[in-house]
Amino acid sequence: MKRVKAGIVALSALSMWVPVLSIHAGQVGKGPLKVFILAGQSNMEGHGVIKGRPGQKGTLETLAKDTASAARYKHLVDKDGKWVVRGDVWISYYNTKAKLAIGNSAARNSIGPELAFGWAVGDYLDEQVLLIKFGPGGTSLAGPWRPPSSGGTVGDEYEKMIAGVKRQLEHLKADFPDHDGKGYEIVGFGWHQGWNDGCSANLVAEYEKNMANFIRDVRKDLGVPKMPFVIAGSGFGGWGQRIDRRLGIMKAQAAMEQYDEFKGNVKYVETRGFFRDGDVSPRPIRYHWCCNAESYYLIGEAMGKAMVELLGGPKAPANPTGPSEEK
Numbered sequence: 001m002k003r004v005k006a007g008i009v010a011l012s013a014l015s016m017w018v019p020v021l022s023i024h025a026g027q028v029g030k031g032p033l034k035v036f037i038l039a040g041q042s043n044m045e046g047h048g049v050i051k052g053r054p055g056q057k058g059t060l061e062t063l064a065k066d067t068a069s070a071a072r073y074k075h076l077v078d079k080d081g082k083w084v085v086r087g088d089v090w091i092s093y094y095n096t097k098a099k100l101a102i103g104n105s106a107a108r109n110s111i112g113p114e115l116a117f118g119w120a121v122g123d124y125l126d127e128q129v130l131l132i133k134f135g136p137g138g139t140s141l142a143g144p145w146r147p148p149s150s151g152g153t154v155g156d157e158y159e160k161m162i163a164g165v166k167r168q169l170e171h172l173k174a175d176f177p178d179h180d181g182k183g184y185e186i187v188g189f190g191w192h193q194g195w196n197d198g199c200s201a202n203l204v205a206e207y208e209k210n211m212a213n214f215i216r217d218v219r220k221d222l223g224v225p226k227m228p229f230v231i232a233g234s235g236f237g238g239w240g241q242r243i244d245r246r247l248g249i250m251k252a253q254a255a256m257e258q259y260d261e262f263k264g265n266v267k268y269v270e271t272r273g274f275f276r277d278g279d280v281s282p283r284p285i286r287y288h289w290c291c292n293a294e295s296y297y298l299i300g301e302a303m304g305k306a307m308v309e310l311l312g313g314p315k316a317p318a319n320p321t322g323p324s325e326e327k
Helices: 060-065 070-076 114-124 156-170 201-222 244-258 286-291 293-310
Strands: 008-011 019-021 033-040 083-093 096-100 129-134 184-192 229-232 266-269
Touching (some): 033 114, 060 070, 060 293, 156 184, 156 201, 266 293, 286 293
Parallel strands (some): 229 266
């Protein structure tokens, strides 16, 4: 496997919704299309603001222009100041079927974890990449995402996701004409969720069981027994988070990689160090990471690097595990 930079087009920074330049139809890889599933609730949908007021803190536009942060985001902008589109990484997000771009795969005028995740796995893999994303807001693992093995009524979002993945894979060529026809392989799953379950002590108490069952059931229902699974912690509030229910969700999520059956194929990504509070963010909405584009980018990047490690690539860099490790 190698790093690839082919298949790039550009998107006007002033008109973020319509591609204005097509350079390459997409990377034709050496093997089957690599499929990743990204799921969760509204934080997987993504609310990191792209464009706000001039100089507004925490927007992607400001981050890409500010000399203090521009180096991290330079690959997202071409020499003419236009947003870059990955021609070899695609996104399926409900009715959106497109090349991975800034502004077409999250809430309006927003990015989610898919952006940096797609760049991380796309740079690592030779093959074409498809991200199939589900991010319905206000949904719990105990309810709409409830896996079959947890008993009770199976969650409707769980069923929609399994059916949606299968339906999308049956319509690859119709939705993604650049697919090289070499088939596909489901190779990984990314999960970012936790707010709704963290609103109830009872749901927190069953979260670990539900999370473990979710991993097992997804693998079974999609026919990928050891599918690599990355869980991004529900870290909003950062290191200052003191609510037991919120900390309980993170603890349950982190516990997954300690299960014997999940060792080496499940990774927990610590995200508390990515929290940016309201005074340096577009909006003081903590449950949406204050709509800070940097937070969503860092979450996606860490998830992507963790996934690359599980796929046999370089070991992912360690994320801060406490405020003393923050730069």
